[in-house]
Amino acid sequence: MWIVDASDLVSSAAASLSREIPLVLSLWLQAQVSRYLDLTLGAALTLAAYVSLFMLPFVSGAAAADAAGIVTGAVLSLSIAVAATIAFRRWSSDELLLASFAVYSIVLAAVAIAAGSAARSLRPSAVSYDAVGFRVAIAALLLATLYVVLRKSGMGRELRAVADDLELARAHGIAVLRTRLTVAAIAGALASLSGIFIASDFGAEPNMAWQPLLDALVPVVLASGRGLGAVGAAAAGFAVVKEATRSVVGDEWQQGLTVVILLAVLAALASRRTAKA
Amino acid sequence: VIVDYVLHVVVMVAINATLALALSLIVDHMGVYSLCHAAFAAIGGYTTALLSADGSVSAALIGAGAGGLGGVAVGLLIRLLDRDQILLATLGIQLLTVSVINNLTSLTGGPGGISGLPPIAFGRGWSRYAATVVLALILMAISFGLTRRLTRGAFGRALHVMREDELLFSSYGGSITGVTVRTFALSAALAALAGSLYVHHYRYAGPGLFDLTESVAMLCIVIFGGYGRARNVLIAAVLLTLPREALRFVNLSGISAADIKQVIMSSLLLLMIAIRRRPFTRKS
Numbered sequence: 001m002w003i004v005d006a007s008d009l010v011s012s013a014a015a016s017l018s019r020e021i022p023l024v025l026s027l028w029l030q031a032q033v034s035r036y037l038d039l040t041l042g043a044a045l046t047l048a049a050y051v052s053l054f055m056l057p058f059v060s061g062a063a064a065a066d067a068a069g070i071v072t073g074a075v076l077s078l079s080i081a082v083a084a085t086i087a088f089r090r091w092s093s094d095e096l097l098l099a100s101f102a103v104y105s106i107v108l109a110a111v112a113i114a115a116g117s118a119a120r121s122l123r124p125s126a127v128s129y130d131a132v133g134f135r136v137a138i139a140a141l142l143l144a145t146l147y148v149v150l151r152k153s154g155m156g157r158e159l160r161a162v163a164d165d166l167e168l169a170r171a172h173g174i175a176v177l178r179t180r181l182t183v184a185a186i187a188g189a190l191a192s193l194s195g196i197f198i199a200s201d202f203g204a205e206p207n208m209a210w211q212p213l214l215d216a217l218v219p220v221v222l223a224s225g226r227g228l229g230a231v232g233a234a235a236a237g238f239a240v241v242k243e244a245t246r247s248v249v250g251d252e253w254q255q256g257l258t259v260v261i262l263l264a265v266l267a268a269l270a271s272r273r274t275a276k277a
Numbered sequence: 278v279i280v281d282y283v284l285h286v287v288v289m290v291a292i293n294a295t296l297a298l299a300l301s302l303i304v305d306h307m308g309v310y311s312l313c314h315a316a317f318a319a320i321g322g323y324t325t326a327l328l329s330a331d332g333s334v335s336a337a338l339i340g341a342g343a344g345g346l347g348g349v350a351v352g353l354l355i356r357l358l359d360r361d362q363i364l365l366a367t368l369g370i371q372l373l374t375v376s377v378i379n380n381l382t383s384l385t386g387g388p389g390g391i392s393g394l395p396p397i398a399f400g401r402g403w404s405r406y407a408a409t410v411v412l413a414l415i416l417m418a419i420s421f422g423l424t425r426r427l428t429r430g431a432f433g434r435a436l437h438v439m440r441e442d443e444l445l446f447s448s449y450g451g452s453i454t455g456v457t458v459r460t461f462a463l464s465a466a467l468a469a470l471a472g473s474l475y476v477h478h479y480r481y482a483g484p485g486l487f488d489l490t491e492s493v494a495m496l497c498i499v500i501f502g503g504y505g506r507a508r509n510v511l512i513a514a515v516l517l518t519l520p521r522e523a524l525r526f527v528n529l530s531g532i533s534a535a536d537i538k539q540v541i542m543s544s545l546l547l548l549m550i551a552i553r554r555r556p557f558t559r560k561s
Contacts, residue, residue, distance in 0.1 A: 036361060088551070094360040098310055098496075099550050101368065105493070105543035109536040117533060214372070217365070256376035259369040263354065266366050270357035 009243055011132065016215075017239040018135035019197040022142060024216045024235045026190035028228075029146075031220055032163040033183045036096040040080045041191040042209035043107035044073035048192030049199035049208060050111060053120050070192040076107075077188025078181060085180050104209075112206035119205040135197060142190070147228055159183060214258045215242065222265050284406040286522050288478050291413035292471045294514035297498040298420040299467035301510045302460050304499045306428050308440035309360050312492045313351065313367040314468050316374035319487035320344045321469025323378065326391045326482035334397070334412075337473035344469020345462045352461030356454045371492050378484045390483025397477040409478050416474060417511075420467050425507045427463075436460065490535070493542045494521065500549040517545075 023045060030038040052062075052069030059065050080103060084096060091099070150156035161169040162179045170176050198208055219234035242258070249257055300314045321340035329336035351370060355363045378385045385391065397408050427433055435456055439446040443453060476482040494517070502513035524538060 037365065091550075092360065094310055094364045095550055097361045097364050099547055101312075102493075102543040102547040102550070105489075106540055106547070109539035109543070112536045113532050113540070117536070210372075214369075221362075221365075252380050253376070256373050256380070259373040259376070262369050263366055263373075266358060266362050267354055270362070274357055 009240065012246075013236075013239040013243040014136050015132045015201075016243060017236055018132060018139045019201065020194055020212050020215055020239070021139040021232075021235055022190040022197075023194035023212050024219055024231060025142060025146060025228075026187035026194075027213075027216045027220045028223070028231045029183050029190070030187045031224070033159060033180055034081070034084065034096070036093040036100070037217065037220065038077075038080075038187070039097065039100040039104045039213060040107075041077065041187060042213040043104045044076050044188040044191040045195035045198070045209045045212065046108055046111055046204070046206065047076055047195075048073035049195035049204040050115055050120070052196050053199060053204050054115075066196050069196055070189050073192025073195065074185045074188040077191070078185045081181050081184030085177060108206045108209070115206070117206055119203040120199075121203055138193075143228070143232055150228060155179075155182065211255055211258070214255065214262065218258065218262050218265060221262065221269070224269070281406060284410050285478075286519070288406070288409050288413045288474075289522055290515050290518045291410075291417040292475050292478070293495070293498060293518045294417045294511050295413075295420045295471040296468050296495050297502070297510050297514050298417075298424050298507060299464040299471070300495050301499045301502065301507065302424055302428070302436075302464045304496065305504045305510075306433060306436040306440065307457070307460055309355075309363045310496065311367040312364065312489065312496065313370040313374070314464075314495045315487040315489070315491035316371045317344045317347055317465040317468035318472030318475060318491070319374055319378060319484075320347045320465075320472065322472035322476040322482050322487065323385055323391075324469070325473035326394055326476050327384070329395065329477070337397075337470060337477075340473040341466045341470040344472070345466035347469070348461040348463070348465025349458055351465070352458035353454070355461075356457040368489075371489050375484050375488055378487070386483075388484060390481055390485075391476075392481045392483075394476055394480045394482065396480060397474065409474065413474055413478075416467075416470055421507055421511060423463075423467075428505075428507070432456075432459075485535070490539050490542050493546050497542060497545045497549050500546075500553045503553060 023041065026041050026044075027037065030036075030041065048069035050069075051072045052065045055065035055068045056062065059068065080100075084091070084099075088096065088099065148156075150160065158169070158174045158179050161172065161174055162176055166176060169179075194212060195204075195209070198204075198212060202208070215238065216235075218238050219231055222234040222238075223231040238261070241261070242254070245257055246254060296314055296318060299317075300311065303309060303311045321337070321344040324340035324343040325336045328339055351367070355366050358366060379388050381387075397412060428436065435446070435451055438449070439451060439453060439456055446456075447453060472487065475486060479486065498513045498517050499510060501517060502510035521538075524534065524541070527534070527537065
C-alpha cells in the first residue's frame with residue numbers, strides 16, 4: 001500500500017513539477033538579473049494560456065497556437081522590462097515588486113473583463129500535453145539547456161556578471177541593458193510555457209497564475225543567492241512536500257499551506273542571516 | 278435616501294481614513310510597504326461579528342485586541358526581513374487570511390460570510406446611521422491624534438532613525454524588534470477597530486470586504502497622501518474614497534464590478550508609486 005502511495009506521490013509531484021518548473025526558472029532568472037521578484041511573469045503565464053487557447057481554431061496546429069502564446073508572454077515581459085530598466089531604473093526592489101504586483105493585477109482583471117471569469121474549457125486531448133513523461137523530459141531539457149547556457153556561453157557569463165555585480169559588469173563593458181532585456185524575454189517565454197501546460201491540464205481562468213506563482217516563489221526564495229542546481233532541487237523538494245500535504249489538507253487549503261511554507265522559509269532565512277551576522 | 282447615502286459615504290471616508298492612518302505608521306514612518314491591512318481589519322471585523330449579538334462596543338474592543346495580537350505576530354515575523362521580503366510576507370499574510378476566511382466555513386460562514394449582524398448600539402434613541410457616523414468620526418479623530426502625537430514624539434523619532442539606518446538605530450541601543458512589534462500592534466489594532474465598525478455598518482462580514490483589493494486601496498491612499506503628514510493622509514482618504522463610492526453606480530452589463538475596481542485600484546497604485554517617490558531610503 002505504501003509503495004502504491006509513494007509511486008502516486010512521485011508521479012503527482014512529477015506532474016506538478018513539470019508544469020511549474022519553467023515558471024520557477026523564469027522567476028529565478030529575473031530575480032538574479034533584475035534583483036526583484038517579478039510577479040508580472042504571472043501575467044505572461046495567464047496571457048499565454050489564453051492566447052494559445054483562442055488561437056487554436058485559427059492556426060493549423062496546436063504548436064503554432066502555443067508558439068503565439070509564448071511569443072505574447074515574451075513580448076509582454078520584454079515590454080515590462082524595458083519600462084522597469086529604463087523609466088524606473090531608480091526604483092528600489094520593493095517598489096519594483098509592488099509595481100509588478102500592480103501590473104499583474106491589472107492584466108488578470110483585464111483578462112477577466114475581456115474573456116470572462118469562468119474557466120475556459122480544456123484543450124482537445126489531441127493537442128494537450130497530458131503525458132507527464134513528455135513534460136518531465138521538457139523540464140529536464142530546459143534545466144540542462146539553461147545550465148549549459150549559463151556555464152558555457154558568453155551570454156551566460158555576461159548574465160552571471162550582471163547578477164554578481166551590476167556596476168562592475170558595466171565597468172567591464174558588458175551591455176547590461178541588453179542582458180536584462182534578453183533575460184526578460186526568455187523569462188516571459190518560460191512563464192508562458194508553464195501557462196500552456198497548466199491550461200492543458202486544468203483549462204484557463206484569469207486567476208490561474210496565483211497558485212503557481214506562490215508555488216514558484218517558495219523554491220526561488222529558498223534558493224536565493226544560490227545556483228541553478230539549488231533552485232531545481234528546492235523546486236523538486238517543494239513539489240513533493242506540496243503533493244504529500246495535498247492529500248492531508250485538501251485542495252482548498254493548498255494556497256494557505258503554500259503561504260505558510262513561504263512565510264516559514266522567509267523567517268528561517270532571516271534567522272540564519274542574523275545568526276551569521 | 279439621499280441623507281442615508283451621504284451618511285454612508287461619511288462613514289466610509291472615516292473608516293478608510295482610519296485604516297490609512299494606521300497603515301501610514303508602517304509605510305510613512307517605518308518605511309516599508311505592507312499589503313495586509315485588510316487582513317487586520319478582517320480579524321477585527323470577524324471577531325466582532327462572532328462575539329457581538331447586540332452590537333455592543335465591547336465586542337469591537339475585543340476585535341481590536343485580536344487585531345493587535347495579529348500585529349504583534351506579524352511584527353515578530355517581519356522584524357528581520359528585507360523590504361521586499363516584508364512586502365512579500367504581508368502579501369502572503371493577506372492571502373492566507375482570505376484563504377482561512379473562505380475555508381473555515383463553520384466559523385466564518387465561508388465565501389457567503391456572516392449576515393444579519395446588528396447595527397452598532399450606542400445607547401437608546403440613536404438611529405442606526407447616526408451612531409455609526411459618530412463612532413466612525415470619533416475613531417478617525419483618535420487615529421489622527423494618536424498617529425500625529427506618536428510620530429512627533431520620541432517614538433516617532435525612534436521610528437524615523439530606524440527607517441533611515443537600522444545599524445545606527447541599533448548602535449544607539451534601539452530595539453528593532455520592540456519598535457517594529459509596537460508599531461505593527463498599534464497599526465493593526467486601529468485597523469481592526471475600523472474593521473469592526475465596517476461589518477456593523479454593512480451588517481455583514483464577508484471575504485469580499487477584506488480582500489487584497491482593499492489592502493491595495495489603503496496603500497494607494499497612504500502613498501497619495503505623500504510621506505509623513507497625517508493631515509495629507511486624511512485628505513487623500515477623502516479624495517480617493519469618493520470616486521470609489523461613486524463606482525457603485527457604474528453598471529456595465531456582463532462585467533464584474535470587482536474586476537473594474539481591481540483594474541482601477543492597481544492602475545492607481547502603479548501611478549502613485551511612479552509620481553509619489555519615497556523621500557527616504559532604508560539601510561539595513
